[in-house]
Amino acid sequence: MYTGNELREMFLKFFESKGHKRLPSASLIPKDDPTLLLTVAGMVPFKPYFMRKVEPPFPRATTAQKCVRTPDLENVGVTARHHTFFEMLGNFSFGDYFKSEVIPWAWEYVTEVLKIPVNQLWITVHPEDEDARQLWLEKAGVQPERILNDPENLWAAGPVGPCGYCSEIYVDLGIERGCGKPDCAVGCDCDRFLEIWNLVFMQYNRDENGMLTPLPKQNIDTGMGLERIAAVMQGAETNFDTDLFRPIIDKVAEIAGVQYHVEAKTDIALKVVADHTRAVSFMLSDGIRPGRDGRGYVLRRILRRAIRYARLLGIDKPFLEPVFRIIQRDYAHHYPELKENENFILNHLRLEEKNFQATLEQGTLMIQEKVKSLQEAVENILSGADAFNLYETYGFPVELTEEILAEQGLSVDMAGYEIAAEEHRRLAKEQSQQMRAVQESPAIAAKAKALGTTSFDGYDVLGENVKIEALFVNGEAVTEAAEGDEVLCFLSQTPFYAESGGQVADLGILRTVRAEAQLLEVKKGVTGTYYHKLLVTQGILHTGEMVEALVDQEARKATARHHSATHLLQAALRSVLGEHVQQAGSLVTPEHLRFDFTHFHAMTENEIQRVEDQLNQAILGNLSVSTAQMGIEEAKGSGATALFGEKYGDVVRVVSMGDYSKELCGGTHARATGDIGLVKILSEGGIGAGLRRIEAVAGLASLDYTRKLDAERLELAQLLKAQPADLTKRVQGLVTQVHDLEKELQQQTAKMAKYEVEGLMQRVKEVEGVAVIAAAVQASDMDALRNMADMLRDKLKSGVIILGAPVEGKVNWVTLVNPTGLSGLHAGQIIKEVAKITGGGGGGRPDMAQAGGKDPAKLGEALDQVPRIIQSFLRK
Ligand code: ATP
Ligand code: MG
Numbered sequence: 104m105y106t107g108n109e110l111r112e113m114f115l116k117f118f119e120s121k122g123h124k125r126l127p128s129a130s131l132i133p134k135d136d137p138t139l140l141l142t143v144a145g146m147v148p149f150k151p152y153f154m155r156k157v158e159p160p161f162p163r164a165t166t167a168q169k170c171v172r173t174p175d176l177e178n179v180g181v182t183a184r185h186h187t188f189f190e191m192l193g194n195f196s197f198g199d200y201f202k203s204e205v206i207p208w209a210w211e212y213v214t215e216v217l218k219i220p221v222n223q224l225w226i227t228v229h230p231e232d233e234d235a236r237q238l239w240l241e242k243a244g245v246q247p248e249r250i251l252n253d254p255e256n257l258w259a260a261g262p263v264g265p266c267g268y269c270s271e272i273y274v275d276l277g278i279e280r281g282c283g284k285p286d287c288a289v290g291c292d293c294d295r296f297l298e299i300w301n302l303v304f305m306q307y308n309r310d311e312n313g314m315l316t317p318l319p320k321q322n323i324d325t326g327m328g329l330e331r332i333a334a335v336m337q338g339a340e341t342n343f344d345t346d347l348f349r350p351i352i353d354k355v356a357e358i359a360g361v362q363y364h365v366e367a368k369t370d371i372a373l374k375v376v377a378d379h380t381r382a383v384s385f386m387l388s389d390g391i392r393p394g395r396d397g398r399g400y401v402l403r404r405i406l407r408r409a410i411r412y413a414r415l416l417g418i419d420k421p422f423l424e425p426v427f428r429i430i431q432r433d434y435a436h437h438y439p440e441l442k443e444n445e446n447f448i449l450n451h452l453r454l455e456e457k458n459f460q461a462t463l464e465q466g467t468l469m470i471q472e473k474v475k476s477l478q479e480a481v482e483n484i485l486s487g488a489d490a491f492n493l494y495e496t497y498g499f500p501v502e503l504t505e506e507i508l509a510e511q512g513l514s515v516d517m518a519g520y521e522i523a524a525e526e527h528r529r530l531a532k533e534q535s536q537q538m539r540a541v542q543e544s545p546a547i548a549a550k551a552k553a554l555g556t557t558s559f560d561g562y563d564v565l566g567e568n569v570k571i572e573a574l575f576v577n578g579e580a581v582t583e584a585a586e587g588d589e590v591l592c593f594l595s596q597t598p599f600y601a602e603s604g605g606q607v608a609d610l611g612i613l614r615t616v617r618a619e620a621q622l623l624e625v626k627k628g629v630t631g632t633y634y635h636k637l638l639v640t641q642g643i644l645h646t647g648e649m650v651e652a653l654v655d656q657e658a659r660k661a662t663a664r665h666h667s668a669t670h671l672l673q674a675a676l677r678s679v680l681g682e683h684v685q686q687a688g689s690l691v692t693p694e695h696l697r698f699d700f701t702h703f704h705a706m707t708e709n710e711i712q713r714v715e716d717q718l719n720q721a722i723l724g725n726l727s728v729s730t731a732q733m734g735i736e737e738a739k740g741s742g743a744t745a746l747f748g749e750k751y752g753d754v755v756r757v758v759s760m761g762d763y764s765k766e767l768c769g770g771t772h773a774r775a776t777g778d779i780g781l782v783k784i785l786s787e788g789g790i791g792a793g794l795r796r797i798e799a800v801a802g803l804a805s806l807d808y809t810r811k812l813d814a815e816r817l818e819l820a821q822l823l824k825a826q827p828a829d830l831t832k833r834v835q836g837l838v839t840q841v842h843d844l845e846k847e848l849q850q851q852t853a854k855m856a857k858y859e860v861e862g863l864m865q866r867v868k869e870v871e872g873v874a875v876i877a878a879a880v881q882a883s884d885m886d887a888l889r890n891m892a893d894m895l896r897d898k899l900k901s902g903v904i905i906l907g908a909p910v911e912g913k914v915n916w917v918t919l920v921n922p923t924g925l926s927g928l929h930a931g932q933i934i935k936e937v938a939k940i941t942g943g944g945g946g947g948r949p950d951m952a953q954a955g956g957k958d959p960a961k962l963g964e965a966l967d968q969v970p971r972i973i974q975s976f977l978r979k
Contacts, residue, residue, distance in 0.1 A: 107333045107347035108437065111167050114192040114327065117212055118165035123194055128169045128438070130617075130641055131389045132398065132586055139261050140398045141171045145193030146265075146303070146324040152197045153265040153305055153322045162199035167192050167329065169385055169438070173401055176408070177506075180374030183294040183334070183341030187405055188382035190329035198320025202238055202304050205323045206270070209302055210243035213272060217336060225249050225273040225289045225296065229256040232268040235304065239270070251289055258303045265318055267305040271298050274335050299335060300327040343374045347433075351377040354429045359416035372412045379409035380426045387448040388440040390585035390618070390643040393455050396528075399587070403455065404500040410459050411503060421460070423452040440617060444643050447583045466497030470504065474511055483512065487519020495527065544578030550593060556631030558596040561609065562730075562771065565654040570595040571613075574646050585643045589623070592635040592644075598654050599635065601627040605689035606666050606770045610655035618642030659771065661693035664802040667728060667760065667773040668718070668782045669696050672799065673744065674764040675717040676700060679710055686746055687794055691770070695785070695800050702795045706787050718782050725777035726761030733757060743767050781805040860894045867899065870973045873926050874902030877969035879962050882908040885915055885953060892917045903928060905937060905969055907962050914941045914956035923950040928976055936972045940965035 105113070115125050129148035133139045139147060145168035152159035168191045178185035196205070213219050226245055228235045230252040239245045259266035273289050273296045281287045281295035289296045305322040307315040330342040339345045343352055355376045356363045363373055383406045386398070393403040406423075413422055427448065435441040441448070470493065473485055485508060493499040505515050550573045560567060574584050575591040584590040592613070599622060602608040608625035613635075624636035637644075644650065669689055676684045680702055688699040706714075735755050739745060743757045743765040751767060758768045760776055773779050780802035790796045800808050816827050825833040859880060868875050876895060882888040888908050895904050896919050904919040918934040930952040938945050938954035941961040945954020956965070 104338075105333075105336050107329060107345060110333055110336060111190065111192065111329055111437070113216065114212070114329075115165050115167060117216055118163075118194040118208075121163070121194075121208060123163040123165040124161045126164050126166050128167055128190075131169050131171055131386055132391060132641060134641060138263050140401060141173075142168065143170055143172050143261070144168070144324075145170070145191040145326050146195065146305075149195055149197070149324070150264055153318065153324070154308060155198075155319050159197035161197075163194070163196055165192075165194045167437075169389075171382060171386065171401070173405075176405070179378045180343075180371040182292075183343075184297055184328070184331055186330060186342065186378050186382070188378070188385050192327040192329055192332070193325050194323070195325075196323035198322060201321050201323060202234055203242065205302055205304075205325065206235065206238040207242045209272065209300060209325065210239075210245070213300070217332070219274060219335065221245075223275045225251060225275060227251045227253040227256060227271045227273070227289060229268040229270070230254055232256070232270070232304070235268065235270045253290065258301065258305075259309060263309060263311055265305045265322065265324075266307050266309050266315070267303055269301050269303040271302070272300040273298050276335070280340075294341070297331060297335065299331050300325060341374075343377065348377060348381075350429050350433060351381060351426060354426050355380075355413070355416070355418075355422070358420075358422045358425060359413070359418050361416055369416065372415045375412040376409050376416065376418075376422075377426070379405045379412070380423060381430050383409065383423075383452070384427050384430045384441065384448060385438070387451050388438065388444050390444070390447070390587075390639065390641070392585050392587060393451055394587070400500075404502060406452075406455050407459050407500055407503060410456060410463065414463060419460075421453070421456050423456050424449060427452060440642075443617075444583070447585060447643055462497045466493060466499045469493060469497060470499070470507055474508065474513065477513060478511075483514065485513060485515045487516040487521070488523050490515045490520045491523035491527065494524075544575070546580050547575050547578060547591060550575075550580070551628050551630045551632040551634075554593055554630070554632050557594060557627075557633040559598075559600070559633070560596055561598040561600050561654060564598050565656050565659060567596070567598050567652055568649050569597060569652045570649055571644060571646055574644065582646045583643050584620075584637075584639050586639050586641055588639045590620075590637050590639065590644070592620075592637050593632060594635060594650075594652065597625075597633045597635070598652050599625045599633065600654075600659070600662075600771055601625040601633050603627060604768060604770050605669070606662060606691040607693075609662075610658045610693075612653050612655075613637060613644070613650045614653070615642070615644070615648060615650050618644050620644055658693040660773075661802060661804065662691060663771045663773050664779045665693070665696040665800075665804070666691045666768075666770045667776065668722075668779050668799065668801040669698055670758065670760060670764045670766050670768070670772075671718045671721050671776065671779070671782070672696070672698055672714070672797065673700070673766070674760075675714045675721070676702075676797075678717060679713045680706070686744075694804055695798060697796060697798050699790060699794060699796045701793055703793050705789060706795065711784055711787055715782070715784050721760070721763045722776045722779050722782065724761065724763075725775050726763055727775045728758065728760050728772050730772070731757050731759075738767055741765065778802075783808060856891060856894060860891065860898065863895060864898055867902065868970065870970045871977050873928070873973065873977070874899060875905070875969065875973060876902065877905040877966045879907050879909070879966060882906075882910075882915070884910065885917070888915050888917050889953075892919050895919075896921050901925060903930075903933070903973060905933065905966070907937075907941070907956075907966065909959035909962060912959065914938075914943065914959050914962055916941075916943075916945065916954040916956060918947075918952045918954075920950055926977055927979070928973065932976060933972060937965050937969060940968055 119125050131142050133142050133147050145166055151157040170191050171188050175185040176187055179187055214221055226239050226249060228250060236250055239250050240247060256269045258269040276295055276297055282293035287293060287295060303324040305324050306318055308318050309315055330345060330347055333345040333347055334342045337345050342348060352363055352373050355373050361369050363370060383402055386402045391398050391402050393399055431441045473489060490501050490504050493504050494501055501515060501520055508514060554572055572593040572595055574581050576584060576588055599609045599611055611622045613620045619641040620637040620639045622635060623638055626634045628634055669691055673686055685701045687701055690697040732754055735751050735753055738755050738757050745767045755767050756769055757765060758772055759765045782799055782801045783805045784797055784799045786798045788796055820827045820830055823833045863876055863878055866876060866878060880891060882891055888906055892904050892906050901921060906917050908915045916934055916938050918930040920928045920930045929949045931946040931948060934952040934954045935946050938956050941956025942958040943954055943956030946952055
């Protein structure tokens with residue numbers, strides 16, 4: 104009998120022998136894929152290859168991929184075959200082989216390697232996929248009566264992305280495993296016919312609108328559930344009775360002091376606890392942290408469900424850790440993250456368990472009370488606010504509340520729940536923004552002091568291996584930081600430039616084999632320590648481990664160009680405007696430079712051009728850029744420009760560009776001025792008394808700028824249907840034309856409104872002595888409608904005015920009651936009733952109210968109802 108581990112290995116080996124590259128499982132957190140919360144299938148990590156967003160580095164791959172599927176949550180333990188977390192074995196072709204290879208291979212694997220008897224196997228194909236049917240018949244030799252049509256054989260991982268027809272392999276586990284219904288066959292929900300493998304022939308991409316377009320190249324993606332194939336091969340009644348699960352179940356049963364396989368209800372709970380604990384262990388091992396939204400919420404929900412089911416089994420002490428230990432023992436050799444991140448996993452398991460255990464009891468009592476009062480009031484829906492309160496106060500995920508209520512035939516007002524949750528999120532966000540303003544914590548300050556100056560290696564290298572000296576989350580020292588965490592990090596040394604001298608900090612990443620973090624900010628503290636602010640984007644970082652620190656080279660080069668350009672600009676300004684020019688501030692980024700300086704007049708067009716010319720000549724001269732360390736006095740003596748009022752240390756760094764520029768500067772620079780490329784001044788302007796500011800771009804940013812100008816010019820020309828060279832003439836003509844038209848329009852509108860108002864005055868009706876005008880009119884927006892109503896009021900003197908205007912598939916309503924309080928009428932109340940008929944709502948003051956409706960077709964009906972509505976208010 105094969106063990107689960109052997110079956111995993113056999114599959115990978117088989118496809119290796121067919122030329123596939125074996126890859127480790129990717130993280131449960133899909134990388135760079137906002138459309139998916141979790142990895143739900145083996146193909147997910149390969150989506151960029153299938154869509155050719157990234158050129159696949161190899162044509163074939165095979166994996167055992169960790170997957171989590173929450174839609175199957177409630178099936179867990181109820182069916183024999185569903186888990187939240189499971190392993191999917193798969194083979195993949197990226198534009199390489201297609202149906203005619205994969206079908207015979209799959210058949211070979213199932214019948215010759217696994218040796219499943221042919222008379223237990225069934226195949227399904229999409230009714231329109233004639234190719235697949237033929238291949239099963241001819242190449243694999245499957246009997247025709249064993250190939251069934253299934254119109255649902257269309258597969259996609261998520262709403263957007265690659266998809267195509269698929270073909271499934273089922274195993275008939277025997278009549279005694281069936282539900283006994285006369286129509287029980289392949290596709291029945293019961294556990295007799297087990298889908299073990301799905302072969303997807305990926306040939307389309309589905310976009311946000313559901314449109315299918317053929318992929319540039321056809322692909323293959325298959326998925327075989329390891330737990331399911333283990334159940335088949337081990338003759339196990341359910342997935343849970345395989346060696347992949349039985350030890351976990353046994354542990355849970357031991358802790359609960361119950362027997363497995365005695366009572367159905369107990370078995371379900373044992374399976375749920377085992378499955379869910381396994382799922383959360385794996386999720387934590389990939390750095391997912393229990394949280395309030397996103398995948399953190401999914402994790403918490405599964406975890407709490409595990410705890411609740413454990414309760415049902417009578418477990419009233421912490422059980423997650425011992426169960427995790429079994430999972431770790433059985434799986435860590437293949438998934439080492441279960442070992443590496445043990446602390447992180449255990450910390451969160453313990454914390455969540457402690458918090459939830461403590462409130463579970465109270466929460467259950469509270470739910471029972473709610474249930475009782477609902478039943479007494481003969482109601483069956485729990486209010487959204489109550490459900491949210493249960494979540495907020497007792498940590499009951501709403502899905503859990505729903506489940507518990509459903510057991511009593513009750514439900515939750517989910518719309519109300521969403522409103523309560525949204526309001527809460529808004530408040531929480533405000534609070535967290537306030538939190539950000541918190542000052543450096545004592546823990547951080549002490550560590551920075553102990554570490555002292557961080558050596559900056561970034562003048563010479565753009566990547567190096569460094570050690571993580573310390574990590575802080577929210578000011579507290581931590582030993583690990585996981586996906587989604589914003590952390591402050593101290594390194595043994597650093598290639599990252601810290602924001603200083605106007606030059607922004609470097610961009611870059613830190614990475615290990617399994618984790619990656621994005622650099623958000625680098626600052627140098629008073630102790631000389633570099634503060635790296637990071638966002639962990641994948642996996643878990645640990646204190647004390649070595650990481651690769653990589654500077655974003657493109658950004659660094661672009662920044663260096665702008666910094667060197669700033670030095671040349673300062674020299675050019677001094678040469679053109681005079682030696683009084685002093686730097687007063689600067690900003691240097693990859694995208695542009697900003698330079699503030701002292702000067703008393705606006706620069707003339709001619710001065711700007713001369714500065715630009717000089718600067719670019721210095722660039723074309725390709726002057727070499729050199730740096731030297733020297734004493735401050737020596738530096739000043741050599742004529743280097745220093746920042747006025749700036750305090751320098753004893754030893755300074757001097758950056759020279761040929762004989763043209765020499766400045767005290769700690770920044771990073773181009774190697775020679777020719778590297779800077781074109782520098783273009785974008786603007787010059789005043790920013791205070793005697794202070795000017797220039798903004799400019801250099802290098803590729805200049806190219807971008809000229810391209811943008813070109814594109815704008817072209818777009819304008821197209822819009823105006825003119826040749827680019829004739830743009831000015833064409834615009835002058837249009838300006839005159841618009842002016843004339845505006846004048847004419849004004850006259851016409853005034854005339855029209857007057858006519859319309861006069862026409863409406865003919866339609867005044869009496870409703871029990873009150874004058875009423877109710878009419879549909881044309882008005883382009885609310886303002887125009889209000890104007891018309893105001894004009895009518897001036898004429899009508901006393902009465903009620905109700906105007907409705909259809910606008911772009913909707914209805915705008917306005918109502919006036921004049922004078923205010925006329926016969927006890929209230930404009931807001933009237934409009935509410937009227938607008939309701941057109942599928943809308945609104946309200947307002949007693950004298951004036953506005954509303955909207957969704958159905959212009961009901962406008963006439965609503966107006967017909969006006970007399971009745973007004974009567975009803977008059978009689979109140
Ligand atoms: P089912 O209809 O049984 O839920 P599925 O059609 O959702 O299966 P696929 O999306 O085709 O399954 O996934 C490919 C394979 O992954 C399946 O053939 C099965 O072996 C396995 N699999 C899918 N969902 C689960 C699950 N929740 N637990 C365990 N294995 C699963
Ligand atoms: Mg499914």
